[in-house]
Amino acid sequence: MNRNLVSSLVTVLGLLLQLNSTAQPxxxxxxxRQLxxxxxxxxxLNFVDLAHPERNYVVAIPAGRDLQLVGQGRVMIGTGKGYEERDIKTGAKVAELTxxxxxxxxxxxxxxxxxxxxLNWQGKKGIVLLELDQNQTVQRTINYPDFTYVRLIRETVDGNFLLTANDQVFEGKPDGSIVWxxxxxxxxxxxxxxxxxRLGNGYTLVSGGYSANFQRFxxxxxxxxxISGPPMVNPHFFAGFQILKSGNWVVANWQGHGPDHGASGTQVLEYTPAGKLVWSWKQDPKKQSSIQGVLVLDGLDLNRLHVEDAQGRLVPN
Known part of the structure; x- marks a missing residue:
């Protein structure tokens, strides 16, 4: 075979392998998968069943943040006045606090x-936490007065709280002290x-918002x-995430406020802890605009409350 032809074929093969290695999963x-x-x-609120799309739904919900599996086939969503609980199969509202x-x-x-x-709430300055019992009665108030911003909260296995506060993340104790x-x-x-x-090795994983990445400390x-990228997914704002049983991280890649961002970026991404993008889900611009929170339901018992274990993975309580 002609030496120049062989060289050209090797070059083409190398380019194909390179393209394949950077292709978006x-x-x-x-x-x-069910999402x-x-x-x-x-x-x-959107339910997406990749194997049975006839089960999918989209239902209107109040503005707010976060979503959590709370048992009895329900998901809890934060709202501006408290929370709602929705039936996972139908999206119907079954309980609320307003x-x-x-x-x-x-x-x-x-x-x-x-x-x-x-924030600056209930007569107190800074971040304020209210613990409500099953009768929706306030049992304790926790205050971290030296912060001017807050988003989500996660309970650690030893009863402390991890909070994100703009460009800071901290661990607070129930007595209001900061330990990390x-x-x-x-x-x-x-x-x-x-x-x-919090991860099993003691590191803390943070979805960095407009940093458009995960950061570990x-x-x-x-x-x-x-960890971020590749550019083809248009990393914009890393929001809610879940650590899977495999140890991989699935994150919502939010694209902006308003109803017209459905064609922007790929908004559900799965990374290995080493930073490799191994799976993604491209939203339907006719049905979704800007995804802020994601739960992968596969293998989870929807009749149980789910929290994070010592490895950071979502597990039944």
Whole structure:
């Protein structure tokens, strides 16, 4: 065979391998996955069954943040006045709390109580947490007065709380003291960091909001690394995420406020802890605009409350 022809074939083969290595994984990697999505752009709750699309639905919900499996086939969503519980199969509202105007996020704790998050709220300065019992009665108020921003909260296995506060993430104790804190990198603009989760090696994983990445910090609060990309998914704002049983991370890649962002980016991404994008789901621009929260339901018992374990993985309580 002509030496120049062989050289050309090798070059072409190399280019094809390079293109294949950077190609974006698709939803066909998990053809039977079920997803529960919170679309902030259109203020909707979405159920997506890749194997049975006839089961899919989109229902309007109030503005708010976060979503959590709380048992009895229900998902809890935070609202500006408290929370709602929705039937996962249908999206129908089955319970609500509407008497705490100014709520930023809501989370059910391991003890069954609900923790509401607010800012400069309930007569207190800074971040305010209200724990409500099953009768919706306030059992305790926790205050971190030295912060001017807050998004989501996660309970650690030892009963402390991880909170994101713009370009900071911290661990607070129920007595209001701070036991760990870190500063996000990439200070080009306000990060609006979204969610933090403690990992099994003691590191803390943070979805960096407008940093458009994951950031990891060590036990001393020192930045370890960042994970994002590739450019073809249009990383814009890393919001709610879930650590799967496999150890991979699935995150919502939010694209902007309003109803017209459905054609922008790929909005559900799955990474390995080493930073490789191994799966993604491309939203339907006719049905979704800007996804803020995601839950992968496969293998989860929807009749159980789910919280995060010592590895950061979502598990039944």
């Amino acid at each position: 698709s939803s066909t990697s998990y053809p039977s 529960l999505l919170r679309d902030e752009g259109r203020s909707t 008497t705490f105007d100014g709520t930023i996020a809501a989370r059910r704790l391991r003890n069954g109580s609900v923790l509401l998050v607010g 804190q870190a500063q996000l990198t990439n200070q080009k603009k306000a990060q609006h960091a979204w969610q933090a989760q 060590d036990r001393k609060g020192v930045w370890v690394d960042s």
